Amino acid sequence: MTRQQQTRTDVPEIQDIPSIIRPYGDTTGDAMVQTSFTLPVPAGKRAELAALALARQMGLDPASVVHVKPMGPDFTFFIVYGKVNHLIDYAGIEVPEGREYPLLPAKEIELAIRTVLNRRLVVVGACIGTDAHTVGIDAILNVKGFAGEKGLEYHREIQVVNMGAQVTVEELVARAKADNADAVLVSQVVTQKNAHIHNTKQMAAAFHDAYPTAVGPGMGRPLLIVGGPRFDTVTEDELGVDRIFGKGTTPGEVASYLVHALLPSWTPEESA
Known part of the structure; x- marks a missing residue:
């Protein structure tokens, strides 16, 4: 196999990738994401509802609290899993040019x-x-x-x-x-x-x-x-x-x- 063929095989061309993409969770294009954060409140039901409220304001709908861990008496760590409605124009992303100087031996x-x-x-x-x-x-x-x-x-x-x-x-x-x-x-x-x-x-x-x-x-x-x-x-x-x-x-x-x-x-x- 030639070097050029290896490049085409190992690195997908931009035209081989969908222009508009969504996050991948369980299946392609399901738009599911996972995020984590800490709230300055004691662990409990009210804290979990607060985490869900924050998740919805972040654009996750529906959202689920999949992990809760008290961080001392006054803080709680959450992992939230949910769906976003955002799309990414992958083809429109501008990639910064490489370094402006050569790598020297x-x-x-x-x-x-x-x-x-x-x-x-x-x-x-x-x-x-x-x-x-x-x-x-x-x-x-x-x-x-x-x-x-x-x-x-x-x-x-x-x-x-x-x-x-x-x-x-x-x-x-x-x-x-x-x-x-x-x-x-x-x-x-x-x-x-x-x-x-x-x-x-x-x-x-x-x-x-x-x-x-x-x-x-x-x-x-x-x-x-x-x-x-x-x-x-x-x-x-x-x-x-x-x-x-x-x-x-x-x-x-x-x-x-x-x-x-x-x-x-x-x-x-x-x-x-």
Whole structure:
């Protein structure tokens, strides 16, 4: 079987999928969905009726409470199953374009930094605020990497400073200045009360205040990159950063972006 035939077999073409679709529950097109939530009331019959009332306001009709669990004396967790009347225009959904930069092999990343900078590219990374989840930042920075790719520490031409968890914004700015950072990578996993958004905005504002000149190697402010699983509701402009990376990002994507953003004068042809 040819590569082209495999692609047609493994990935359905858009024309093979109905244009208008509904959720799938028990049978195709039955529009059944399942949702969960917690109400600030004690468990009981009144609480279940309140859950059903909320479900109907959410557009589930008919709806059934299929699971109830007290969460202490004053809260109750519910799972509700019901039918929605909404339709999805699948064919009309616009898919964002792919990345605007190529994924580069490690050798080209090394060559680009060595050719343009003639020094090591400095990256400072941290989890800021009260966030103590270092798995994400470690996956990008540490040599062990993620998804079969080595982290940024693997690159001889990249100097990595991993500050770890619960770093204050003031500490991050001071370290970036002390090490003449070209890029700052911040990981945010904790999302309660939108802590990840508030922390990132605070961090970005501090860097913009501390560096009055434009971003660029030796020119001023370091490139500001933030990553985490719950940044899909905001844009870079809203946060004041240069790039947002979501879940599943690999070290190679980040390294390639650093070359794209910080070394725009370099092109892969230079490696010839």
